[in-house]
Amino acid sequence: MNTNLPLSLDNVALPEKLPPLVIIAFTRPELIKEVLTGVSQQLLLPQQIIAFVDGARKASDEPLISQCINLLEEFSSQIPVKIIARSQNLGCDKNIILAFTEVLSEYDSLIHLNDDIVPNRFFYDRMCRLLEAYRHHQEVFSISSYASLPEELDKSINSDFILSKRVFDWGFGIWADRWHDIDLVNRPAQYNPFGGFYNIPATIQTKLTLVNQFWLEHNNQTDWVITITIAALYKNKIHIIPTTSFIRNIGFEHPDSKTYKGKEPQWANARYDEFARPDSLPSSLELVDILKKSLNEVEFVRYLSAQNGLWLSPSAVWSLLWRTRGLYHKFLFLKLFITRIPVMLRRLRNGLPV
Template identity: 20%
Template sequence: MQNLAPIALFVYNRPDHTRRTLSYLLQNVLAEESRLFIFSDAAKTEEDKVKVAQTRQLAAGVTGFKSVKLVQREQNMGLADSIISGVTQLVKEYGKVIVFEDDLLSSPYTLQYFNEALSRYAQEPRVMHIGAYMYELKAPALPQTFFYRAATSWGWATWARAWQHFEPDIDKLIQQFDKQKIHQFSIEGKMNFWKQIKNFKAGKNNSWAIRWYASVFLQGGLTLNPSRSLIQNIGHDGSGTHSNNEDMYQVHISRQPVTQFPDAIEENPQAYQAIKRFLKHRKGNLWQRVVRYIRQRR
């Protein structure tokens, strides 16, 4: 597979999580042929400085990829601005990007899945985002991959042609929604995506991901997803600045390569219903408190 997408890994003050994330990435098919860019945010507080330094020391010694570049921020940007800046930089240079954060364990076939999908749907304007995480859906009849409306943020990829539609201005996003769109955007009220939009407007979060999903949604875009997760998030241990110690997102990482992709560029109704059922069963406990889909750790 030629012309592989660069990998952007965003890290902060969790050297142990970063080490595990890198260890799993290195076990990926295509790792040694891939360029890795590690974006290290600067410490926000004095107490973060030691851990940030440890994380940077770890990152500086990474080998096993085609190339490794460590980008050390001089001032604290926060996760949202760091990701927006890093993704913008790489899609401008390479036309596409694969995005990881410091608490994501991957299947050996995650990079292969991303690169295959990036190549396959490069010229399909409605396909705007490729996600690698998926809930443990009780739907064995689903195909290996499917299109869906919401953009997940735990291991994802996109193209410059899609990222150009990213709208960071929350007011410009809000004014394009009506009641019907809000209903559709929030998976018929099963997910508190709209609450996250309102919380961003109120200054209660600084999520890049909810603005990205809103940008995709308002363009009529679709996201590609695996029916069996290719990512496990290990950030639910309370170590993240905005993370909760929860286990509802625990999944079994698929150990099989993805070999089937949808031909029809349309949302899969069976997958949509399966996700809606999953969210409905869990809404009563965690979903009202935190949406770990949309990262806002710093």
């Protein structure tokens, strides 16, 4: 147990100057209206909201963007709202990265809600206290209000928050020094300091990030959450996440959702509790063993093999063969490479990178 660590959020004093609440919006006024209702019901109200509204992609976006701006302007009668309306469309990821960089050049921390994340009434209070609790613990990179726990995780966890190697942005907080340390604003879109996706350390948590990075690289896509997860992992940072969510995502099935356009999956809000007021904190900054343990070579290759459409490029398989011990393990990676050659050939015929 680290005696310098607080064990209860209730015992962590709030700062005199509260961090700004940063809201990212675009073309979903019906959703941001619900988010603002949730903000208005907070036990502790923010002193300042800073809203970044992305620019239009097409003419039909403009009235929806105007509705979002009008809602934010109306809400400023309750809490001061500074609105930054982008003059052109930056896209979700670039808008967020620039927004965080701009805000954290002025403030020492921030709390973030997207326009589809509705907080329960304890959200802002708990997040402010979390930022204070871990402000001087540099190994902690971010905080979250969203609970996503691997099924294998021991059910006997005895605190309301645990340590994580993955970033969860559904109700997110970060400090200026941590954000500027990874310097995402000056990084390429699929930034991966490990080099190939197969070099990312694989655990029961980070194996998901590893595969997501594979698809980002090969489909030339961006996802700021995956990128900061990998950047923080490279610097051996950890994140504080709850065991019960105190936010809920309402963005499923919306036509303008970036990632989740379909029906709400069962896992998405499974751990949400409208009345959750998490308090107890972990007694150390050591990951529990099951989250710390790396996948062995058999587990790793089986996980990759289970990903439909994933392939190993010649450089990837060469790297894996070079570092793999034992002929049987080498055979498994070589088998995956050979069985997925047709996938590579189809991509090459379609002019896509492999």
